[in-house]
Amino acid sequence: MQYEAVIGMEVHVEINSRSKVFCACCTDFHAPPNTNVCPVCLGMPGTLPVLNVDMVNKSVAVGLALNCRISRWSKMDRKNYFYPDLAKNYQISQYDLPLCHGGWLDIEVDGAARRIGITRAHMEEDTARNTHTIAGGQSGVDFNRCGLPLLEIVTEPDLRSAREAHAYLTELKQILQYLRVSDCNMEEGSLRAEANISVRPVGQEAFGVKTEVKNVASFSGVQKAIDFEIARQIAVIEAGGTVVQETRGWDADRGVTFSQRLKESAHDYRYFPEPDLVPVAVDQAWEDRIRGTLPELPAARRARLAAQHGLSAYDAGVLTQSRDTADYYEAAVAAGADPKKAANWITVELQALLSESKQEIAECAAGPAALAGMLGMIESGAISGKMAKEILAEMFSTGKSAEDIVRERGLSQISDAGALLDAVRRVLAENPAQVEQFRAGKEKVMGFLVGQVMRATGGKANPQMLNDVLREELSR
Ligand SMILES: [Zn+2]
Incomplete structure (x- = not known):
């Protein structure tokens, strides 16, 4: 029997407001x-x-970026449960009238585009944190996190593989970061992803029983957990068993999911309207105002940069991975850098320097105008590409311009034919045997002669010009 996986994602994202949600x-x-x-x-x-209006504004921005409809009338509800991390025994959330609903997000896996439905995005409060590592076998509750603004984004069960789920999470995170509404730090819990997974025989309309995998610390972990869960459920069914609806954890070390607790249904929470908060009514003018503040989103920027500058899909993807990288690239091009060369230098050399020093591109000392200046010096032949790598590293650590570094270190490439000619003539005079060999047709000697001139000039000869001058002298 062939099986098909049906996956829905629930993502909780901490919205970076200065004060808590209520x-x-x-x-x-x-x-x-x-x-x-x-x-x-x-x-x-x-x-x-009292509801934090900044939370409402940022949630509307996320909803619009995910092509959702914004509710004209939305309310808060109480989700009742007992747990030590929520002292009032209910969480203020949204039940039947979420702020945002009915949207979609396009993803791409192996060149195939898929549209993933966004069921809803609703506002709620985060819970406190339980700590079980206190000395003496005691547990503690830290309420600093209790009441942090949390937005829950729920998809339709439209995802069909772990890789699609990974692509969805990556695209969603990029959008949230472009909107600057969250740092999306998974390790610190500002972004938490849960997957609802079920399998069904191919061709069957009805969904199978789903399990929910929680508490996974990375996107690659989510992908592995989904793959494991799909295989596990198929094995259960093939062995004649039935899948149990439950919440499962992910053991990253062993690479397995494990049963945590039987899954509650919505009615177990006895939702009812929160009587202490007024409904939220975002009218058209309010919605339009937020729409006007939206930046160009990652997918649009990727497509625009690729078309405008003839970049490969890969380069456009790397350059738009973060809004800051894309801003840096466009500023370098605006400062006169060749678009393709700037793309290469940013995605290769600059990225290497950034990851080595764990710096963010927006804070790095070698700014976009300085990079454009350096690329201009390569273009004019003042420096070689090889020298430029060293120069960029120094620009990166000191914040100096390429021009200053070249002047200070006397690095300037010899691109003056007259100056090169002296060096070439000297080398040829010193190596008559090799000159004879070359004239007898032994082309390989050329490399030796180039090396000698490079040595004589301290490596500063413009390679192309050196080649031309040398050949001209040898042909005399
Ligand atoms: Zn408080």
Whole structure:
């Protein structure tokens, strides 16, 4: 029997607002435990929440970037459950009237485009953090994270493979970063991805029983967990068993998913409207205002850069991986850099320097105008490509311009035919045997003679010009 996987993703993203979603507490959850807290986020009886408008604006921006409709009338609901990380015993979330709904995101896997439906994106509050590593076998709860603005983005069950899920997450993260609404740091939990996975025989309409895989720390982990889960479910069915609806964890070391708890259904949470908050009514003018602030999104920018500058799909992809990289590239081109050469230097040499020093491109000392200046010096023959690599490394560490570095270190390439001619004539006079060999048809000697002139000029001879002058002298 052939099986088909059916996958839906739920992504929780922490929105980078300065204050929490329902109180004025600071959102820095790295502060000492339980210092960024107040009666509201500690769940004291009688306190009243107030919705953070920055959270609404940023959530609308995400919704629009994901082609969602923005609800004209949306409300908050209470999701009831008991757990020590949520002191009021309910989470304020959105149930039947989410802020954003009915959108889509296009992805591409192996050149094939797929449109993934976005069911909804809704606002909620994050929970506190439980710590079980306190000395003496005690557990602690840190409420700094409780009440952080959280946006949950849910897809339709449109994904059909682990690689599609990976492509979806990558594209989504890029959009969130372009919008500058979250740092999307998975290790710190600002972006959490859960996959709902089921399998069904090919051709069957009805969905199989799904499992939910949670707490995976990386996109590649999500991809591996989905692949494992698909194979596991097929094996269960083939052996005559039935898949159990449950939440499963991911053991990255062993590469397996494991059962955590039976999955609750929505009705288990006894959702009801939050009586302490007014509904959220985003009218057309409000929506238009947010739409006007949206930057050019990654897919559009990729396509535009490829068309405008004749870049390969690969280069356009690398250059638009982050908004800052794309900004840097376009600034270098605007400063006069050749578009293809700038693409090569940024994606290869500059990227290597950045990853080596763990720096961000927006902060690096060698700015786009400086890169354009350096490329201009290669173009004019003032420096060779080989010298430029060293020069760029120095620009990167000192912030100096290529011109200054060349002047200070006396690096300038000899591109003056007269100056080269002296060196060439000297070398030919010193090596009469090799000159004879060349004239007798032994072309290989050319390499030796080039090397000698390079040595005589301290490696500064313009290679192309040297070649021309040398051949001309030898043919005399
Ligand atoms: Zn608070």
